[in-house]
Amino acid sequence: MHARDATHAGRSPSRPVTSCSALASPDVTERSKRERFLTRPMALALAIYSVFALTFAHFQITGDGLVYFNLLRRYFGEQPDFAFAYQFGSDLWNLPFFLVGKGLSEIFGATPNTFHVSFEEISITFATQAAFVLTLYLGWHLLRELDLAATPAVLFLTTFGSPLFYYVIFEPALKHAVDTLVMTAAALLILRVYTRGADRYALALGALVGVSLNIRYVNAAFFIAVACAFALHRQRALVLSAVTAALVAPAVFALPALRGISYYQPSYFPKTAIRHIALGAHPVLAGTSNPLNGFNPLIPVYMLFTDKRGLFVWTPLTAIAVIGYVLAMRKARDEPRRMFFWTLLAGALTLLVAHVTWAEWIGAFSFSTRFLTALFPFFLVGIGGLRRYWGARVYPILAICVAWSMLLAFVHVVGYDGIDAGQTATDMVRVYSRSPDAFQRKIDRRATERWRYLWALLHGEDPKHVNG
Numbered sequence: 001m002h003a004r005d006a007t008h009a010g011r012s013p014s015r016p017v018t019s020c021s022a023l024a025s026p027d028v029t030e031r032s033k034r035e036r037f038l039t040r041p042m043a044l045a046l047a048i049y050s051v052f053a054l055t056f057a058h059f060q061i062t063g064d065g066l067v068y069f070n071l072l073r074r075y076f077g078e079q080p081d082f083a084f085a086y087q088f089g090s091d092l093w094n095l096p097f098f099l100v101g102k103g104l105s106e107i108f109g110a111t112p113n114t115f116h117v118s119f120e121e122i123s124i125t126f127a128t129q130a131a132f133v134l135t136l137y138l139g140w141h142l143l144r145e146l147d148l149a150a151t152p153a154v155l156f157l158t159t160f161g162s163p164l165f166y167y168v169i170f171e172p173a174l175k176h177a178v179d180t181l182v183m184t185a186a187a188l189l190i191l192r193v194y195t196r197g198a199d200r201y202a203l204a205l206g207a208l209v210g211v212s213l214n215i216r217y218v219n220a221a222f223f224i225a226v227a228c229a230f231a232l233h234r235q236r237a238l239v240l241s242a243v244t245a246a247l248v249a250p251a252v253f254a255l256p257a258l259r260g261i262s263y264y265q266p267s268y269f270p271k272t273a274i275r276h277i278a279l280g281a282h283p284v285l286a287g288t289s290n291p292l293n294g295f296n297p298l299i300p301v302y303m304l305f306t307d308k309r310g311l312f313v314w315t316p317l318t319a320i321a322v323i324g325y326v327l328a329m330r331k332a333r334d335e336p337r338r339m340f341f342w343t344l345l346a347g348a349l350t351l352l353v354a355h356v357t358w359a360e361w362i363g364a365f366s367f368s369t370r371f372l373t374a375l376f377p378f379f380l381v382g383i384g385g386l387r388r389y390w391g392a393r394v395y396p397i398l399a400i401c402v403a404w405s406m407l408l409a410f411v412h413v414v415g416y417d418g419i420d421a422g423q424t425a426t427d428m429v430r431v432y433s434r435s436p437d438a439f440q441r442k443i444d445r446r447a448t449e450r451w452r453y454l455w456a457l458l459h460g461e462d463p464k465h466v467n468g
Contacts, residue, residue, distance in 0.1 A: 035150075037140050045152040046133070053129060054454065055447045057169050061121045063365075065173025069124060072098045075259050084264040085256035089214030090178035092252065097127035121173075128172035131181045132164075138184045139380045145191055146337060148328060148384035153395060158383045160402045161317025163368040164376050166409050176373040179215045182208055183222070187377035190226060190343055193237045194336040202234075206241035210248025219374070221354035222347040229343040294359020300352045303361055303369045307424040314368035314408055314425055317401035318375075320394075321382030328385025341381075348378045365421045367412055368405070407432065414442050 061069045067084070072091050074083030076099075091098075101123025108119065136155050143150035159165050167176035189205040192198075212219045223245075230238035256263065304312050312319040329341035355361050355371060363370045386394045411428040412419065432439055 035144065037137055039152075042152045045156055049156065053169060055450050057125055057129075058172060059117050059122050059125050061124060061173040063171075063173075065124070065171065068094070068175060069121070069173060071256065071261065073120070074261055075256070076102060084262050086264055087175065087214065087216055088256065089182075089211050089216075089252060090175035092211060092214075093131055093178045093181070094124055094127040097123040097130070125172045128168055128177045131177045132159075132168045135164075135177075135181045135184050135376070138181070138188050139377060142184070142188045142191065142377060143380065143384040145188070145195070146328070146332075146340075146381065146384070147388070148381065149387035150384060151387065154384050154387050155380070157395070157398045157402055158317070158321070158376070158380045161383075161398060161405055162315050162321075162376055162379050163311070163370055163373040165405075166367040167370065167373055170367070170409065170413050174370075175215055176370055179212070179219075179374045180376045182212045182215060183219075183374040184377045184380075186212065186223075186226075187344055191337075191340045193230070193234055193241075194340045194343075197234075197237075199236070199240055202237035202240040203244050205237075206244025207248050209241065209245035210252060213245070213249045214252045216371075216374070218351065218354050218358070218371075222351040225346040225350040226343055229339065229346060233339055295357050296359070297356050299356050299358065299361050303352065303355060303372065307426055308422070309362045309366065309369050310425075311369040311372055315401070315405045317383070317398055317405070318379050320386065320397065320401065321379040324382035324384070324386035325378065326382075327389055328381060331385075331389060344378055344381070348375050351375065362421065365419075367409055410443060411439065414446055 066080075066082075067086055068088055068091050070080040070083040071085055071088050072094065073080045075091075098120060101119040101121075104119040136159070139155060139158075140150045143154065159168075164177070164180055167174055186205060186208045189201050189208065192201040193205065209223050212223070227238055227242065230241070302308075302310065304310055307313055325341075325345070329338070329345070332338045332341055351374075352372065358371070361369075361371065383394075383398065408425055408428050411432050412423075
C-alpha cells in the first residue's frame with residue numbers, strides 16, 4: 001500500500017514521509033529538496049523589513065501591552081503600579097527576552113540615559129520581531145508541504161496585507177504576534193497529523209493548544225473545530241492532543257498563582273455579579289452571571305465588512321485570500337491535504353462565529369479586526385494558492401491591497417490629531433485627501449528623527465528621545 005493510502009486508512013505509513021511534496025511527482029520532490037528558507041531573495045526581503053522595523057517600530061509599552069508586561073515584572077520581583085493575570089500566554093514566549101532585558105537593566109540601570117526606554121521594554125519589541133520571523137519560517141514550511149507558492153513575495157505581501165504587520169511594528173507589546181506564531185505552528189502540525197501520522201505531531205499540537213488557550217480564551221473555538229475533525233478522521237491524534245492540552249493549559253494558567261498574582265476579568269464586563277473565588281490566600285475575580293455579554297449574531301458580519309474595523313475593508317488582501325484558499329482546496333490532489341483544508345476552514349469560521357458574544361469586537365483603538373490576526377496561516381495558504389495557480393499576475397492586485405492597508409495604518413498612527421476608537425476607514429481617507437503633503441511630511445519627519453537618533457547613539461551622543 002502506498003504511504004498516502006496508508007495515511008488515509010488511519011494507519012501510519014511503513015516509512016516516514018519527510019514532506020507532503022513526497023506525494024507529488026519526482027521532479028517536484030527533487031526541487032523541494034533544493035529549496036531552503038534563507039535564499040538570497042528572502043535575505044533581501046528580511047533586510048528591507050529590518051530597515052522598515054528600525055524606522056517605525058514602537059519600543060515604549062503603553063495601553064493593553066502593560067497588562068502582559070507588568071505581569072512579567074511582578075513575577076520576577078518588581079513592583080509595577082498594577083499587575084494581574086489575564087490571557088497572558090504570550091509571556092511564555094517573551095520570558096527569555098525579558099530576562100535578558102532585565103539583566104541588562106541590572107547592569108546599566110532600569111532606564112539608561114542613552115535610550116530613555118528601559119531594556120525590559122526594548123526586549124519585548126525584539127521578542128515580537130523574533131516571533132514574526134519564526135512565523136514566516138513556519139508559514140514557508142506550511143506552503144511547501146501543501147505544494148503552494150512559498151516565495152518571499154507571498155510571505156511578505158500576506159504579512160503587510162493582513163493585520164499582522166500592524167501588531168508587529170506599531171503594537172509589538174500586544175499578544176497578537178505571539179498568538180499568530182502559535183496558530184501558524186498549530187496549522188503546520190495539523191497538516192502533519194493528517195499527512196504523516198506520527199504521534200509526536202499530535203503531542204506537540206496538544207501542547208500548543210494548552211498555550212494558545214492562555215493567550216486568548218476564545219481560541220478554544222478554533223481547536224474545538226479541529227477536535228471534531230480529528231474525531232472523524234484521526235481519533236488517536238485527538239486523544240493524544242486532548243490529553244496533552246488538558247495537562248498543559250492548567251499548568252500554564254496556574255503560573256501567576258504560584259507568585260501570588262491575582263486573576264481579573266476586563267473592566268468592561270458587568271461588575272455587579274463579579275464573585276471572589278479563593279485560590280490560596282489570593283482572590284481570583286472570575287466571570288459574570290451573564291456569559292453572553294453583548295450577544296449579537298451579526299458581530300461576525302461586522303468584523304468582516306464594516307467600514308469601522310472590517311477585516312475585508314481595512315485589509316482587503318484577506319478577502320482575496322479567501323478566494324485563493326477555495327481555489328487551493330479544490331485543487332488539492334490527495335485526501336489528507338483535503339482534510340487539512342476543510343479543518344483549517346472550519347477552525348477559522350468557528351473562531352469568527354465565536355465572537356458573537358463579544359460586544360467589544362472593534363478592539364478599541366485597533367487596526368482592522370485585530371481579533372482575527374491569528375488567522376494569518378489561513379490567509380497565507382490562500383495567497384500561496386493564488387500565486388501557485390494564477391501566476392505572478394496576482395502581484396499587482398496584492399500590492400494595491402497592501403498600499404491601501406499601509407495608508408490606513410500610517411494615518412491611524414501618525415496621520416492626524418484627535419483620532420479615537422470610532423474612526424472609520426472613510427475618515428482615514430478623508431483626512432489624508434485633505435492634506436497628503438502634510439501627511440507625507442509627518443512620515444518623513446518620523447523616519448528622519450529615528451535614524452538621526454540611531455546615528456547619534458552610534459557616536460555616543462544622547463539626543464532627544466524618539467520613543468516610537
